[in-house]
Amino acid sequence: MSEVRLLTVGAMRTVDATAIAGGTPGSRLMERAGAAVAERARALAPAGGRVLVLCGPGNNGGDGFVAARLLAEGGYAVALVLLGERAALKGDAAEASAAWTGTVTGAVTAGAPETLPPCDLVIDALFGAGLARDLDGAARALVERVNAAGVPVLAVDVPSGLDGDTGTVRGVAVRARATVTFVALKPGHLLQPGRALCGDLHLADIGAGAEALSAGFAACEPALYRNAPTLWGAAFPHLTGESHKYTRGHALVLSGPAYRTGAARMAARGALRVGAGLVTVAAPKDALAENAGHLTAIMLQPCDSADDLDDLLTDERLNVVLLGPGLGTGEPTRERVMVAASAGRALVLDADALTSFKGQPQVLAGHIRDGEARAVLTPHMGEFARLFGGTAAAEPGLSKVEQARRAAALTGAVVVLKGADTVIADPDGRAAINDHATPYLGTAGAGDVLAGLIAGLLAQGMAPFEAAAAAVWLHGDAGLRHGPGLIAEDIPELMPAVLAGLLDRIR
Numbered sequence: 001m002s003e004v005r006l007l008t009v010g011a012m013r014t015v016d017a018t019a020i021a022g023g024t025p026g027s028r029l030m031e032r033a034g035a036a037v038a039e040r041a042r043a044l045a046p047a048g049g050r051v052l053v054l055c056g057p058g059n060n061g062g063d064g065f066v067a068a069r070l071l072a073e074g075g076y077a078v079a080l081v082l083l084g085e086r087a088a089l090k091g092d093a094a095e096a097s098a099a100w101t102g103t104v105t106g107a108v109t110a111g112a113p114e115t116l117p118p119c120d121l122v123i124d125a126l127f128g129a130g131l132a133r134d135l136d137g138a139a140r141a142l143v144e145r146v147n148a149a150g151v152p153v154l155a156v157d158v159p160s161g162l163d164g165d166t167g168t169v170r171g172v173a174v175r176a177r178a179t180v181t182f183v184a185l186k187p188g189h190l191l192q193p194g195r196a197l198c199g200d201l202h203l204a205d206i207g208a209g210a211e212a213l214s215a216g217f218a219a220c221e222p223a224l225y226r227n228a229p230t231l232w233g234a235a236f237p238h239l240t241g242e243s244h245k246y247t248r249g250h251a252l253v254l255s256g257p258a259y260r261t262g263a264a265r266m267a268a269r270g271a272l273r274v275g276a277g278l279v280t281v282a283a284p285k286d287a288l289a290e291n292a293g294h295l296t297a298i299m300l301q302p303c304d305s306a307d308d309l310d311d312l313l314t315d316e317r318l319n320v321v322l323l324g325p326g327l328g329t330g331e332p333t334r335e336r337v338m339v340a341a342s343a344g345r346a347l348v349l350d351a352d353a354l355t356s357f358k359g360q361p362q363v364l365a366g367h368i369r370d371g372e373a374r375a376v377l378t379p380h381m382g383e384f385a386r387l388f389g390g391t392a393a394a395e396p397g398l399s400k401v402e403q404a405r406r407a408a409a410l411t412g413a414v415v416v417l418k419g420a421d422t423v424i425a426d427p428d429g430r431a432a433i434n435d436h437a438t439p440y441l442g443t444a445g446a447g448d449v450l451a452g453l454i455a456g457l458l459a460q461g462m463a464p465f466e467a468a469a470a471a472v473w474l475h476g477d478a479g480l481r482h483g484p485g486l487i488a489e490d491i492p493e494l495m496p497a498v499l500a501g502l503l504d505r506i507r
Contacts, residue, residue, distance in 0.1 A: 004226045007184040009130045009164045011220035019212035026092040034066020036204030045121040050077045052119035056126035057084035062093030064125025065100045079105050079117045124174045128157040129164025134171030152177040159197045166399035167191025182206050190433040192421045222429025232466040233506035248277030249459025252318045255283035256326035263325030263448040268298045270452025273495040276459040306335035313343040320346040322455040324353030325448040341371040346458040350378045350451040358386045365411040375413035414464040426465040437476030445488030450475045
């Protein structure tokens, strides 16, 4: 599990301090970090090519000095620019600087050079993940020159200007072709816009040791993960010789009225394709014929009111209810949510089911709590703002992880805060950031299918956090497999290939 754990900037400081206290000198850690940067630079620059190394005033700059020295020893033409005065460097960075026998191409203290020296690759070792202020002055000008140069950039730890904890830009940030980081990924590597600025991510082991890593994880509680099968694969449904449709759960998906039925059908198809044994669409009478004309393996039941839903849920085999896609907003939807929650079933609430509780997350939380429902909420950022506006979850300046965590704690539900950097958060504080996805998933109906995938996995007995994280990954994998031209209807049909690939990995 440690391979998918993320470390905050503060927890990474704990790793370094523990490693040093345990007998590993900081200079040795820096030497290994610089060597990892040099190794990646060799893969990006032509043999014997020109490399410009930009070093900052701290330990990130020290890593750059090490990389510059190793590349020069390997026959590369290395130019080095220092932001600040060489005499001001301290500790391990000063030691790394002293070992660099090449020239420093002008210390940058007041204004960045108008043009960068000609080069095939820039190594950005200006500022690391712990940057605590917006870049300005010479630092900002230098970053802007780098971005304007159009030369491939290899970032050390994070692209300079990127907040390692939140993925936000501190004034301005380098756009990197690739990033080398150390020990563990940071949240800012996966949260947007940081993810887009990092380019290809490469994680290097610099020998901090197991004790230091454990100390770092202990300092980063509740746990934060990169979403991957390692996180939830052990809980993923596996069929046996005794499996049949009734052991695989029965999902109930509520449909909207006539002419608003497609979203529910896409969700239902997702639930069926991901493995739910049975799926029923519950539709108003005026929408029965419309749904019947499109459904085959998915069953259909009339449902015009909350009372009708209550009657349907007397069937204990219906173990998960999905409400929201195309359902309509207002009191009728709120009543249906209350009935489904009070029945104690697993719940997936999306779209209209969330908007219907605009500004009333405590009311929704009360329904979930009173029925002891195992609930998953799947808002995009607009729905999140409508539901949680004015609460602690929507305070300005929070990272997406913290927003999702606070929303989960408030509602007692797993929250899937969707987007290019979807975050899955449990009420107990666990959270995962998903980067296994593609922009092609930004298409109408894709979120409805995701809700259906979550419902299908809940129906098969997965716990809400694991079901939500797995569904987000499967959804992303489908998008990656298809690529351009993807529409929502394609996603369920890709599940056989997606699931076959997954089961090969976790078997």
